[in-house]
Amino acid sequence: MRGVSDLKGLADMRTALSTHLRSRSRDKGTPYQEVFSFGLEGLRLERELELVAKRQDRVRRRLAETRKVVEARIGQIRGAAPSDSPPAVTGDEQGPSSHLWQTMTVKY
Amino acid sequence: MAPEGVATVLRPSPLPGFVETPFVQSIVERALTYMAAGFPVHFRGASGTGKTTLAMHVASKLDRPVVMVHGDEEFSTSNLVGGENGYRTRKVIDNFIHTVLKTEEDVSRSWVDNRLTIACRYGFTLIYDEFTRSRPEANNALLSVLQERMLDLSAARDGESYLRVHPQFTAIFTSNPEEYAGVYKSQDALRDRLVTLDLELFDEETEVAITQAKSGLEQADAERIVRIVHQLRASGACEFLPTVRGCIMLGRAARVAGCSIAGADPRFRSFCLDILASESSRGGSASQTSRVKTVLNDLMDRC
Numbered sequence: 001m002r003g004v005s006d007l008k009g010l011a012d013m014r015t016a017l018s019t020h021l022r023s024r025s026r027d028k029g030t031p032y033q034e035v036f037s038f039g040l041e042g043l044r045l046e047r048e049l050e051l052v053a054k055r056q057d058r059v060r061r062r063l064a065e066t067r068k069v070v071e072a073r074i075g076q077i078r079g080a081a082p083s084d085s086p087p088a089v090t091g092d093e094q095g096p097s098s099h100l101w102q103t104m105t106v107k108y
Numbered sequence: 109m110a111p112e113g114v115a116t117v118l119r120p121s122p123l124p125g126f127v128e129t130p131f132v133q134s135i136v137e138r139a140l141t142y143m144a145a146g147f148p149v150h151f152r153g154a155s156g157t158g159k160t161t162l163a164m165h166v167a168s169k170l171d172r173p174v175v176m177v178h179g180d181e182e183f184s185t186s187n188l189v190g191g192e193n194g195y196r197t198r199k200v201i202d203n204f205i206h207t208v209l210k211t212e213e214d215v216s217r218s219w220v221d222n223r224l225t226i227a228c229r230y231g232f233t234l235i236y237d238e239f240t241r242s243r244p245e246a247n248n249a250l251l252s253v254l255q256e257r258m259l260d261l262s263a264a265r266d267g268e269s270y271l272r273v274h275p276q277f278t279a280i281f282t283s284n285p286e287e288y289a290g291v292y293k294s295q296d297a298l299r300d301r302l303v304t305l306d307l308e309l310f311d312e313e314t315e316v317a318i319t320q321a322k323s324g325l326e327q328a329d330a331e332r333i334v335r336i337v338h339q340l341r342a343s344g345a346c347e348f349l350p351t352v353r354g355c356i357m358l359g360r361a362a363r364v365a366g367c368s369i370a371g372a373d374p375r376f377r378s379f380c381l382d383i384l385a386s387e388s389s390r391g392g393s394a395s396q397t398s399r400v401k402t403v404l405n406d407l408m409d410r411c
Binding site for chain 2: 067101106
């Protein structure tokens with residue numbers, strides 16, 4: 001390519017900022033560009049995953065706190081044990097995190 | 109097989125013939141009361157007193173997923189809490205401008221939570237079977253979990269350094285007496301945090317019911333086996349008292365062989381000598397074994 005007048009299409013202009021620069025040919029340049037751009041996207045997604053995990057922890061902690069308060073208030077309403085008494089051990093949920101484990105039945 | 113990163117939790121369920129006599133019910137009710145009051149329970153007793161089965165049964169009554177840990181000499185804190193397991197590598201090669209090559213490489217170790225952390229986080233029931241088979245210092249992490257309801261996590265772990273224990277987390281411990289081989293002394297501070305229930309051998313009614321349920325024999329036959337074992341215990345010839353396991357072994361062997369439960373049957377006599385004589389001594393000393401066999405032969409003659 002000698003000058004702008006020799007361009008055959010838009011693809012030839014991809015990184016040509018001046019007539020003294022020419023872009024690397026498409027065949028050779030594309031894998032490098034993809035490594036870079038996908039690498040960046042991977043980094044972004046990793047960060048996003050970390051944020052989601054942290055947020056999940058925060059929500060779980062807050063959920064436990066709200067449940068504790070609700071139990072305590074119900075206890076007060078019924079005139080039962082004070083709020084810092086140990087919780088009932090029977091009951092309950094597998095919760096939204098149940099997808100994190102699988103259950104195996106053990107016969108005894 | 110669990111997919112990678114997914115923990116397996118247990119759901120104990122009694123077998124159809126599970127024996128629940130008043131003796132067993134009384135222990136279970138007391139254990140549940142202590143746990144409802146916020147205290148972990150510790151079943152301590154000789155081999156064959158049903159510690160692990162009772163722990164499972166109590167855990168099943170709580171209706172929460174169960175995480176089970178078996179004590180071992182090789183155990184360390186990381187076996188309970190978690191540790192660094194494997195690596196995660198990231199490499200970026202940037203050669204977008206052909207005259208410039210930029211590489212960036214980064215290696216980090218991955219943290220994997222272990223069973224105690226999982227149980228504390230999600231409020232599962234922890235069964236720590238034979239916990240005195242672990243070295244006492246391996247159980248340090250449990251002290252703050254049981255008292256302050258807080259788990260101290262390693263600094264190597266990303267994110268939180270402390271984990272608040274879920275309100276529904278409960279723990280059941282079992283252990284053998286300290287004089288057993290392969291058993292460490294229990295940590296005093298840990299023992300102080302537990303309500304310990306010392307288990308004796310089952311009463312006769314329970315042993316007959318268990319033998320009958322586990323071997324499939326008639327009640328009269330199960331009673332005969334249990335009577336032989338009780339008389340052997342009372343003879344004082346045994347270094348270690350034969351347990352209900354011996355009764356079950358005898359019952360099953362007799363059922364498989366199709367022999368009668370009587371001293372007159374040479375096969376039943378052989379089973380008794382094999383199973384009960386070996387169960388009653390640790391070292392297998394000839395004099396001890398022959399003493400037990402003499403007592404057993406006398407019992408068989410009267411059976």
